[in-house]
Amino acid sequence: MQFASKLIEEAVTEISRLPGIGKKTALRLVLFLLKEEKAITQALSHALQNMRENIRYCDVCHNISDTPICTICTGHRRDQSIICVVEDIPDILAIENTAQYNGLYHVLGGIISPMEGMGPGELNIESLVNRIATANPAVQEIIFALSPTMEGDTTAFYLTKKLKAFALKTSTIARGIPIGGELEYTDEITLGRSILSRIAYDGK
């Protein structure tokens, strides 16, 4: 694509670095900003820079936070005895949106994946162990909410071994057919798993 202006070209190049945004979409966004007031562009670029420069992470759970310890970790109504281990920050948002969980979180910042050179050393595992060791009141349950992939299972397995000494209840979120999904079109691995992990009607 040929642009009539270096300024446009630079803006398009920078915007199209973002995931899922190609040159055409980037150009559409640029032309939108040109049509709007200057203040819109100023507010946008200021918000981005401010966010990137000043963002902080919770010292305890590594979630995004404006304070040294995040509002979930300090929440009085939060059940301090359960920690849900997630791969990354969007997972917390997804779980919070379900309104079905009231415990704490721990963000690993990734998942064990030798293919991508991601070992346990790169993840927030030490801080999880320390946290459980020093928690008061004591942590009683760990829920692994990791991706249902080999990497996710490996990470859960590694952590289970690592946390053995604490004699905690550990579990993983259920895998099965999604609600609203059609049995007929569910892949055989998921369907097979959902039979093996069937849930008895007495709730156990």
Added chain:
Amino acid sequence: MQFASKLIEEAVTEISRLPGIGKKTALRLVLFLLKEEKAITQALSHALQNMRENIRYCDVCHNISDTPICTICTGHRRDQSIICVVEDIPDILAIENTAQYNGLYHVLGGIISPMEGMGPGELNIESLVNRIATANPAVQEIIFALSPTMEGDTTAFYLTKKLKAFALKTSTIARGIPIGGELEYTDEITLGRSILSRIAYDGK
């Protein structure tokens, strides 16, 4: 959606003002920027601001330009006797990408639309008339490349009347079935028009 940080919330709000980008996509972009180096965010916000602050438009055709007169208007290989009238800047890019046109352009900056309060006074029509009146070498042909809508047709009609005195050749880009389109699935108005505007095989 609840965010753990005001900074994230502000950035998401600003990004989701952009067309076609909702809160979820905005959050994905924000989390991407957080994972990447700070330099990426800096370059992005700098490019946006620089573009918005310093953008200029060609004095002649109103296209985007880094110089007072754009590279198309000053192009030595451009046919100065034809002007293609378009609604907005992306239209120029679209036509340039076809590599089928070698004349000049004129950006109206909109289209006559009483419904949206867009009258001829809001458009770059005076400058088109002046341009044709003073052009040297003289302009001989005007092509209207406007949307095939009632507003587009109205605008072309208005301009044709306005330019009558100059005794120019005027034309509109062809409307018909798109190349690669299926006759069967073409809407009846387009198909009807394409029969009325049929093109004889001798090329006339």
